[in-house]
Amino acid sequence: MRRYSLDPIYLNLKNKSISLEKDSFHHICEVCRNKKGSKFEVLIKEKAYLVKITEVFKKNAIAIILEERKIKELKKPFLHLVLSMPKFSVFEDVLEKSVEMGVSEIHLLSTSNSFVKSANKISIAKYNRWKKIISSSMSQSARSTDLILHPLSNRDKVIDRLKLKNIPGIAAYVNSTNTFSSVIKPLKDQNCKNIAMYVGPEGGFTQDDISFFKSQKILDFSLGEQVLKVETACLFLVSLVKYELQDL
Structure with missing residues (x-):
């Protein structure tokens, strides 16, 4: 499953949603061709979320958070x-x-x-x-x-x-x-x-x-x-x- 890194400003924990705008919208929706219904992981402040795109507009998209996932730590040393x-x-x-x-x-x-x-x-x-x-x-x-x-x-x-x-x-x-x-x-x-x-x-x-x-x-x-x-x-x-x- 694809995973993308996002700035915390796009996270809305109250509404359990993610806003995809500007560079993130271009990369996730236009370059990687994710559409309405697509599921993927996003990384925000060393937390991982499984999300699903629910709305796609001309210059932005909305994804809902389905679950928070555990992040695997880098190997030591x-x-x-x-x-x-x-x-x-x-x-x-x-x-x-x-x-x-x-x-x-x-x-x-x-x-x-x-x-x-x-x-x-x-x-x-x-x-x-x-x-x-x-x-x-x-x-x-x-x-x-x-x-x-x-x-x-x-x-x-x-x-x-x-x-x-x-x-x-x-x-x-x-x-x-x-x-x-x-x-x-x-x-x-x-x-x-x-x-x-x-x-x-x-x-x-x-x-x-x-x-x-x-x-x-x-x-x-x-x-x-x-x-x-x-x-x-x-x-x-x-x-x-x-x-x-x-x-x-």
């Missing part, structure tokens, strides 16, 4: 992608795939080679666009829980945030002599509930970045002999961690 800010177009590809791959949170990080190093260089309009990408990807992948996107911050702030939750980290580094299997085994033995995966921007992490990570007990490793694009490295690393730690 929860995956935190700590990404040094790449080019915006690259990040949007990573963001879309991260939703599909079950990444729990993305932490945007400023390091030596980041495309953007200051949070004020990213507009509110850009963040709003990224929220729409998350919402659209959740609908397409039938994902139940939101991906949390943390604004761009310096490495001290990001690592402090993760350390407060005792989240261990591993960092992909092209010049590392460590293998993925050697750094993931201790985490597998610990049965950790969260894991942070650090990926560099175009140009990768510098030796200074890696030295800082090591001082914070973040283990570096190599993803192989080939130099990978940012989006490839992210998908490859997430896949490896899911395979090793989520019992796929």
Whole structure:
């Protein structure tokens, strides 16, 4: 059954109804061709509802809530992608795939080679666009829980945030002599509930970045002999961690 993510403003619990307007109407009724009588699930504020369209008008539609459904939690360990800010177009590809791959949170990080190093260089309009990408990807992948996107911050702030939750980290580094299997085994033995995966921007992490990570007990490793694009490295690393730690 198809599942769509909606803004809470379209939910009317008193009347047990959902209003489909603007982008949601276009996507659900015009693109996906749902009509009067169609049933599907909607996700609103991490709650799921089975709904049925009862009225379709020229620019909007009304659906009634048939029942509230239990949301399935993401598998543990929860995956935190700590990404040094790449080019915006690259990040949007990573963001879309991260939703599909079950990444729990993305932490945007400023390091030596980041495309953007200051949070004020990213507009509110850009963040709003990224929220729409998350919402659209959740609908397409039938994902139940939101991906949390943390604004761009310096490495001290990001690592402090993760350390407060005792989240261990591993960092992909092209010049590392460590293998993925050697750094993931201790985490597998610990049965950790969260894991942070650090990926560099175009140009990768510098030796200074890696030295800082090591001082914070973040283990570096190599993803192989080939130099990978940012989006490839992210998908490859997430896949490896899911395979090793989520019992796929």
